[in-house]
Amino acid sequence: MSDANLPIDRRPWLLLSPALVFITALVVIPMAFILVYSFYENIDLAVDVPAFQFGNWQELFTDSYYHTAIWKTLRLSVIVTVLAAVLGYIPAYVIAMTKYRHKWLLLLLLILPFWISFIIRTLSWIHIFGNQGALNGLMNLLGLGDLPIQIMYTEFTVIVGFIHVFLPYMILNVYVSLEGIDENLEPAARTLGATPWQAFREVTLPLSLPGLAAGSLLVFVLTGGSYVTPLILGGPSDFLFGNLVYDAVVTELNWPMGATLSFTLLFLLGSVVILYSRLMGMNQLAKAFG
Amino acid sequence: MMKPRVWTLLKFYTLLVYGFMFAPIVVVLILAFNSSQFGGFPIEGFSLRWFYELAENEAIVRALRTSLLLGALTALIATTLGVLASMALVRYRFPGKQWITTFLISPVLVPETVLAVGLLIFLRWLHMPRSFMLLLIGHSIIALPFVVLVVQARLIGIRKDYEEAARSLGANPVQTFFQITLPLLMPAVFAGALFAFTISFDNITATIFWRPSGMETVPTQIFGMLRNSVSPEINALGFVMICITVGLPLLAGGLARYFSRRKI
Numbered sequence: 416m417s418d419a420n421l422p423i424d425r426r427p428w429l430l431l432s433p434a435l436v437f438i439t440a441l442v443v444i445p446m447a448f449i450l451v452y453s454f455y456e457n458i459d460l461a462v463d464v465p466a467f468q469f470g471n472w473q474e475l476f477t478d479s480y481y482h483t484a485i486w487k488t489l490r491l492s493v494i495v496t497v498l499a500a501v502l503g504y505i506p507a508y509v510i511a512m513t514k515y516r517h518k519w520l521l522l523l524l525l526i527l528p529f530w531i532s533f534i535i536r537t538l539s540w541i542h543i544f545g546n547q548g549a550l551n552g553l554m555n556l557l558g559l560g561d562l563p564i565q566i567m568y569t570e571f572t573v574i575v576g577f578i579h580v581f582l583p584y585m586i587l588n589v590y591v592s593l594e595g596i597d598e599n600l601e602p603a604a605r606t607l608g609a610t611p612w613q614a615f616r617e618v619t620l621p622l623s624l625p626g627l628a629a630g631s632l633l634v635f636v637l638t639g640g641s642y643v644t645p646l647i648l649g650g651p652s653d654f655l656f657g658n659l660v661y662d663a664v665v666t667e668l669n670w671p672m673g674a675t676l677s678f679t680l681l682f683l684l685g686s687v688v689i690l691y692s693r694l695m696g697m698n699q700l701a702k703a704f705g
Numbered sequence: 706m707m708k709p710r711v712w713t714l715l716k717f718y719t720l721l722v723y724g725f726m727f728a729p730i731v732v733v734l735i736l737a738f739n740s741s742q743f744g745g746f747p748i749e750g751f752s753l754r755w756f757y758e759l760a761e762n763e764a765i766v767r768a769l770r771t772s773l774l775l776g777a778l779t780a781l782i783a784t785t786l787g788v789l790a791s792m793a794l795v796r797y798r799f800p801g802k803q804w805i806t807t808f809l810i811s812p813v814l815v816p817e818t819v820l821a822v823g824l825l826i827f828l829r830w831l832h833m834p835r836s837f838m839l840l841l842i843g844h845s846i847i848a849l850p851f852v853v854l855v856v857q858a859r860l861i862g863i864r865k866d867y868e869e870a871a872r873s874l875g876a877n878p879v880q881t882f883f884q885i886t887l888p889l890l891m892p893a894v895f896a897g898a899l900f901a902f903t904i905s906f907d908n909i910t911a912t913i914f915w916r917p918s919g920m921e922t923v924p925t926q927i928f929g930m931l932r933n934s935v936s937p938e939i940n941a942l943g944f945v946m947i948c949i950t951v952g953l954p955l956l957a958g959g960l961a962r963y964f965s966r967r968k969i
Contacts, residue, residue, distance in 0.1 A: 684816055
């Protein structure tokens with residue numbers, strides 16, 4: 416009997432309805448409200464009137480301050496993503512290919528940092544790079560140079576902080592796709608005369624690209640949407656687009672501008688996600704969590 | 706397989722990455738016991754005083770209580786919704802399933818900053834003030850996709866035959882769920898709930914936007930304390946938090962392994 420002949424079943428919809436109502440009310444409708452609110456007019460701190468005017472959008476499109484922030488955010492997100500891919504691929508490969516009996520332990524160790532509070536992991540870099548940090552302490556011990564050297568509150572520390580927090584996403588995604596590759600393929604390529612490097616480049620690497628792409632997407636989007644890491648580890652000029660949203664809403668209480676900036680961030684990062692799902696499909700993203 | 710020399714090099718590289726991941730965390734754990742007034746190197750001596758001060762810091766204890774309650778309730782809501790949705794997605798065939806799955810996972814793909822501002826503006830339009838309730842439903846929506854993914858993955862592995870056997874013996878769907886499916890699904894429900902709790906307990910990006918003035922969770926409390934400096938008290942708090950979020954799941958996992966082995 417084919418599915419088409421079955422009567423329409425209401426039970427799955429009954430089970431799904433709480434979650435669907437929840438997401439519609441708390442995600443979909445609010446997103447629509449961001450767009451509506453971006454046309455409102457801000458009069459004073461936390462005072463705005465319903466309007467249909469393009470003032471906020473005009474400001475966004477003409478003020479070079481916002482363009483700089485968008486450019487900086489894209490640039491930093493690309494840097495973090497590329498570095499995370501470079502740093503993450505090899506550990507994922509080693510864990511996937513090792514003959515070590517306690518493979519699960521190696522993977523567990525990588526998942527452990529996931530459980531450690533984001534803010535603790537972020538601020539911990541102050542202990543490494545700060546004036547009284549481990550690095551300066553070590554150099555002092557060795558009697559090196561003019562101390563303390565200033566490393567904190569630069570773009571470098573922001574990048575390090577981001578990579579530290581998001582690297583497990585990359586490693587996990589690459590690992591999952593490497594695990595899914597038939598382990599006979601590389602030896603097969605070798606018997607056909609490929610060198611180990613050729614076998615890797617022609618067989619394993621292409622087959623692991625979906626995982627690499629999924630990890631890269633996550634790292635890119637997560638970095639692009641952040642504001643806490645630059646706030647803690649960066650200097651005054653190391654703000655990202657998320658920081659502008661934070662400033663508009665939390666500091667200036669300019670809700671319409673906050674909405675305009677939020678919608679822009681959603682649009683920019685959303686385009687990346689849609690482009691990705693056109694190319695790769697959404698399934699790969701779900702795999703890493705199963 | 707790579708040549709042994711290349712393989713050794715790769716293993717060494719991997720070791721360095723592990724070092725990169727753990728070095729800063731280890732430093733926090735060590736500095737929590739630093740007796741010096743200012744957190745940092747060189748370490749002057751070993752002391753537990755920051756843990757005592759932590760226990761007497763009312764603001765932190767209050768934040769901890771808020772976070773624990775929030776995390777527990779978030780786990781309850783997100784897990785309930787997630788299990789119901791997963792049952793529908795795995796056990797039934799219906800049109801538009803792929804779309805529904807993407808829709809359920811969509812909160813992950815919206816930047817948290819945007820999610821936070823959107824919900825806040827919606828509430829502002831409704832003339833509702835920020836509240837604990839907002840934090841709770843907000844955290845639940847952030848945790849829901851992860852619960853769905855975890856529970857769904859496990860549910861696929863549980864054969865439908867058991868449920869069908871129970872049905873053929875006369876159990877109704879609700880009885881079947883509570884007596885057959887749920888017990889089999891329990892590890893995933895537990896994992897999902899733990900996941901949701903950790904996500905809520907850890908959340909700062911959206912929480913800063915959603916918390917009512919005067920209410921702090923542990924991460925926002927730490928964030929506020931950071932404005933001054935990284936005091937040893939923060940490190941002690943970090944130590945406690947690492948013990949809660951790493952120690953508890955490890956203990957739970959270890960106990961589960963221990964008991965499951967004894968049963969056989």
